[in-house]
Amino acid sequence: MTPLLVITGASRGIGRAIAERGLERGLAVAAIARSEADLASLAELRPDRVEVIVADVCDQATLAAGVATAVERFGPPTLVVAAAGTLGPIDRPWLLDGAALADALAVTVTGTANLAAATVPAMRDAGQGTFVAISASSASRVFPGWAAYGAAKAGLDAYVRYLAEETADVPGITAFSFVPGLTDTAMQAGLRAVSAEQFPQVDQFRRWHDRGVAKQPALVAEALELALALPHDELHGSIVEADQLLKRR
Ligand SMILES: NC(=O)c1ccc[n+]([C@@H]2O[C@H](COP(=O)([O-])OP(=O)(O)OC[C@H]3O[C@@H](n4cnc5c(N)ncnc54)[C@H](OP(=O)(O)O)[C@@H]3O)[C@@H](O)[C@H]2O)c1
Numbered sequence: 001m002t003p004l005l006v007i008t009g010a011s012r013g014i015g016r017a018i019a020e021r022g023l024e025r026g027l028a029v030a031a032i033a034r035s036e037a038d039l040a041s042l043a044e045l046r047p048d049r050v051e052v053i054v055a056d057v058c059d060q061a062t063l064a065a066g067v068a069t070a071v072e073r074f075g076p077p078t079l080v081v082a083a084a085g086t087l088g089p090i091d092r093p094w095l096l097d098g099a100a101l102a103d104a105l106a107v108t109v110t111g112t113a114n115l116a117a118a119t120v121p122a123m124r125d126a127g128q129g130t131f132v133a134i135s136a137s138s139a140s141r142v143f144p145g146w147a148a149y150g151a152a153k154a155g156l157d158a159y160v161r162y163l164a165e166e167t168a169d170v171p172g173i174t175a176f177s178f179v180p181g182l183t184d185t186a187m188q189a190g191l192r193a194v195s196a197e198q199f200p201q202v203d204q205f206r207r208w209h210d211r212g213v214a215k216q217p218a219l220v221a222e223a224l225e226l227a228l229a230l231p232h233d234e235l236h237g238s239i240v241e242a243d244q245l246l247k248r249r
Contacts, residue, residue: 001075002028008084011038013185015083017217030070057111067118076126082112088148108152128172135177145199164237176235181243184214
């Protein structure tokens with residue numbers, strides 16, 4: 001059986017880089033996103049080792065059916081990464097559109113729970129596997145305008161703590177949050193287009209972009225590998241920061 005990486009957000013940015021790194025490392029990849037063409041281009045790299053799953057992470061049934069096909073093909077997941085994310089509405093906390101906020105929370109928290117529902121039972125049966133949720137520092141630190149994003153990532157971190165605690169009966173399972181830090185992706189490009197009324201620090205983010213401060217997604221994939229090499233006790237239920245690992249290297 002080929003070790004299987006199941007990953008959301010595999011169409012672009014950080015998720016795509018982790019998926020490509022997984023392929024380079026010999027893993028099979030169950031690649032989940034809504035953009036079919038982008039997933040197809042990933043599959044072209046290694047058609048024998050990529051299962052394309054076109055799904056919205058909020059659609060639990062489609063996600064589960066796709067993952068089940070991948071598990072049938074490659075065996076239980078070795079590594080699961082919840083990388084799908086959205087900034088959601090950017091605005092002051094009292095101005096957030098309720099429906100847009102609900103969508104953002106759903107992608108981040110419900111989407112990750114849907115991914116866990118599709119993968120953790122097979123990992124429990126196999127007695128092993130690692131579940132990583134891509135979080136953000138805004139879960140604990142305020143960036144004015146990012147209340148929706150911060151609330152979603154804080155909810156995600158809480159979900160992961162529960163997942164870790166409640167899978168502790170299977171010592172081969174590890175679950176943790178992973179914070180990439182500033183990374184040059186479409187999400188950051190979207191952020192730079194927001195007005196200063198909605199996002200007071202926008203000029204600073206534009207300057208950082210001009211100076212090339214943000215990491216490339218491939219470096220985040222490298223940092224995740226460093227994280228995965230850490231002992232279970234250091235990872236399980238914790239929040240691991242890519243920048244710390246890269247500094248320590
Ligand atoms: N970039 C940063 O500086 C940074 C910093 C900290 C944390 N993060 C986190 O890193 C993760 C990846 O972000 P990124 O920067 O790589 O952003 P990105 O380039 O915008 O990629 C977002 C990914 O999420 C997928 N996605 C969004 N909504 C989805 C949905 N409803 N169903 C399925 N897939 C969905 C997108 O795929 P489709 O549109 O094809 O569905 C895409 O693959 C996110 O969780 C983000 O919060 C990023």
